[in-house]
Structure formats: structure tokens, C-alpha cells
Amino acid sequence: MPSARAAIQFVAICTLGWLFSGAVASAADGTAGACPPAAQPLNEPLFQAAAAQAQDRGLLWRISKGGHSSYLYGTLHVGRAAWMAPGPLLRDALQATDTLALELDPLNPDMQREMAAGLAQMKLRPLTAALRARLLRQLQAQCLPTQDVDKVPAEMQLITLSALVGRRDGLDPTYGSEVLLSVVARSMARTVVSLETVQEQMHALLARNAAEANTVVREGLDDLETDRLRQMLLRTVDVWDTADFDVLSRYNEWCQCADTPSEKEQMRRLLDDRNPGLAQRVDALHTSGKKLLVAVGSLHMAGPQGLPALLATRGYLVERLR
Template sequence: MIRRLLLLLTLTLTLGHAHAACPPVPALPSAAQQAAWAAKAPDRGPLWRISRDGHSSYLFGSLHVGKPDWAYPGPALRRAWAETEVLAVELDPADVGPALTAAGTPEPLPTALAQRVEAQARVACLPPGVLTSLPAVLQVSTLTLLEARRDGFDAGFGQDLMLLAWARADSRPVQSLETVAEQLEALSPPTADVPAMVDSALHQLRTGQTRAPLRKLAEAWSRGDMRTLADYPRWCACADTPAERAWFKRLNDDRNVALASRIVALHGAGQRLLVAVGALHMSGPQALPLLLARQGFTVEVVTPRQ
């Protein structure tokens, strides 16, 4: 899933300047910029130390988009990396290819709605028909990620990808906490709800309403502002109907029990983990830190410092 989304985003690198209205392609930083950002990176995002069975792991609330200078870890995250030996993420992109092929072609959208998706894809300067192989929710998610470029954010600078690249460079083992099938199931609302949810997402994209909530989410994440993140369903304009609220719960809260269970198993096997999971999974009644505390972990806030 991640790999296919990144491929779609990469396709725009050669198309992004073809029209003034295209989402701007992020400029690649110079070597000097990279060195400066790496040397001066502050701590961003929430980080916890979780301890049980005589050793500690770390739990990092990640963001799936970022700015170029955000793709460098701050001092606390670097220490967490040095004190751990395995990276655990929601899903390793290396697991994706065969599973997506096995999943087959998704059910198509109604013709009129598919045409509106295609029209929004043209606004994003994507090649014709490139989204049709994705489930409907991922089609609009891809368009939302491209729209985020207008405010300087890009999926290529997300914290998960930064950590995965770091793991590859260090030959560090990577563990997936979910399977591709589990993620696809979580991402798929009931078939009857899909048209209304896609219609709402397209309306927000067309009217520019997706940008302010994404900016607010990113800035709250950067500060480690868990209070604002916990209120996300109230201000995101993405959980306003019963169907949207049910889907958000399924996508976020309902996955946390299984995620926590797998963290417990990996840690219990003696592995010192750096766990990177989307920061919204760290909030609410099923927040991962709470679930792990109930499993007997000592959970300590590392960042933001209290």
C-alpha cells in the first residue's frame, strides 16, 4: 500500500511543473542543507519509553507526511535508536507487493463519482486512470497527500519512511505490526458508505477544506501536542457523519488492541524495539500507551518534556 502510494506520488515528479496549478514538487535539499538539518534537528513528535521484563523499548508517534527538514531525528529519537535493535512499524513496504496483487482489482466507483475522482486527479497532474487500481478510500487519500504539497508537506518526508531508510542503511531488522490484508480491511468502510465518503472528500479537496486541518495536525504533531491530537475527530472535518465516525474508529481505535498485542509479543521475546506508529493511535480511550500500561508496562513520556 505504502509502496503503491509512493509510486503514484513519484509519478508527479516529472509532471508537477507542467501546469501552474499542479501541487508543487518538493525541491531536493542540497548536501549542505541536509548536513545542517541533521545537525540541528529538534525533537518532534511524541515519544515514550516503555519498560517491562527487565528491559525497555520506545514508542514513537509518527506522522505520515512531513517537510524536508522534518526527515531528520532529534536528540531524543537518536538516543532511542541507539538503545534499541529492532524497528517495528505498522507495515513494512517490503511486505506490500505480492499481497496487493493477490487482493485483486477493487470494486469500481459509480461512473459519475469515478469521473469526479478523475477530474480531481487531473488537478493534481496525475496521469489518466492511474488511481483506478486502488480502493476508493486510497484514491482520495492519494489526492489528499498530493494536495498537502501546496503547504510544503510531502509523504516522502514522513517519519515512518525516514526511520525505514535509516534501518535499511544500518541493516536493522524491521518488523511489521500488521499484515497488508489487515490494513486493507481497516481502510475499507462498508460498501454502502463509500460513495458518500468519497463525495465528501472530493468536495473538501475541490473547495480547499483539506488544507487547514492537515496543517493543524502537522503542527500539533511537531509540538507533541497530544491534547490537540486527541481532539482530531472534532476539528478534522473528516468525522462529521455517523459513517465517517464509524470508519475513523475502525481505522484508528479498533486497530490498537492488535497493535498493542504484537508490541507486547515482540518486547516479551526480548527484543528492544523502536516502535513507530501513527500519532493518532496514541490518543483516545484505546491509546497505545494506555493499553501497554494495562499490560504491565511502565510508560514514561520522553518528548515533549513535561
């Protein structure tokens, strides 16, 4: 059975809207021929090639209230280079709005500085020697720097590894939905805002004590070492790519991340506890007159505590577009 840590790893793939600290590939700590392929830098030829084959992916809703409309878009934190252009429906939503609202804007330098400062101030939970050695091996296997292994919370390093596990399959955070939308919105002179703070997201992610941190890291490494996490990633990407909202809404039946009481508690903390605040901030921005494209992790859209349902209770007309 997958670990309790699978809950956070699954949400890292589907939900988190920021670029992970230290997630820059480097061959310095790995064997050159064994390193995952590095992401192609974002450049004009890449975007032009993607635009030539652009199609809609992910989940899209229109929400209307007070005489104007905004949009909800369910994102995926990883993607392929060929996906770095919005499809027709998403492009129309961008054209119809004036503000992009993300969980956290990955291209905002203030957010990046805040993340670095927050990690530097975090209380580290010591790992056992055996777990530290396993974590080092995984960092080396992904050709990631290891010099900060004792300076950054281990659970954050595990999340970084989780986000990068698909690179050999062509899936990379560099091509994630939030990066694409932040780049495109800026090119269209749109305002980009963050719905959460770095502190709020880190509070949801970090272990509460040393025992929890060691359990989280041990079970997460189990998932990485046995390839379970990679298989879950590939299934999730397929569900998101085809906009199969029914299957996504039943994620607890197949993600193997909400089977035990501890896993369910993690999912509650990462999703249900955050969604009311997200809905309140979206409502405040929309009510102020802004026309929003709200792009947050796809799991924030699912179920009776998902954003479409919560905004419907606030008086919005909610229409599924994809």
C-alpha cells in the same frame, strides 16, 4: 459540516504507515506550471542539511517491562525535507533499540509488491459518471497519472490525493516519519518489522459496498475542492510538530472528522479496532527480548484505547518523554 470521509482522510494524514500506490508525481497529466513542486529525491546532501538543524518532533514514550525498555513514537505520514533527520531524543531511542517496528515498512519491496497485488485483486465499486469526472479533475490538478482511474479502487485514489494535498505547502509523504525512520534504521543495521499486513490495512480502509464507496468519494472530493482537508492537514502538522498531546487527544473536537455516527464508526474501525492487535504484537516482540522503537501513527497513541494505555494494562511502566 465536513464529510464522513473526513475520518479516513484525517487518519491517512496521521496514521497510515505505507506509501500510497500511484503517489508518484508526474507532470504528464497536468499543466507544467500548475503542478505541485516535486519532492527532492532522498540523498546524502538532503540528510546532511536536515541533520544540521535537527530537532525533536512528534510524541515519544519509554515503555519498560521484564528488565528492559522499548519506545513508542507517534508518527506523521507527511513531512518536510528539513525534517529528515531525527532529533536528540529520537536519536537516543534509535541508539538504545535493536528493532524498528512500523505499521507497514514503506521501504520493504515485499510490502510494495503485496500492495500492488492486493489492489489488482480488489473488487472495484463503480462511480457515477459525475464523480468519476470530479476524481479525474483532482488527479490532474495534482499532476498524478490518470490511466488507472478505472483499475484502482476510487477510495484508495482519494486517500492518495489526501496524502498529497500539502505538497504546495512543502509537505510530502516522501518526507514522512516512516520513511525517515526506515532509512535511518537500515543505515544503523537495525531490524525493521511490520506490525500489520497489507490486507489488514486495506480491509480497514476500503468501502463495504458501492453505495458507501460513492458516498465516501463524493464527500471526500467535497473536502478537497473546498480546501477543508488542506486546512485540517496544516492544523494537524502544527499539533504534531509541537507534540501537543492534549490537543491531539481531543482531535474529535477540532478535526471535524468524528461528528456523525458514520464518522465515529469509521474512526472506530480505523483506530480502536486495530489498536488491541498492535498492542499484542508489540508486547510479543518486547517479551521475546527485542528492544523496540515502535513508530505508528500519532492517533494510535490517544485515549484509553491508545497504545500507551493498552500497554500499561499489560504491565508496562509507561513514561512520556516528549
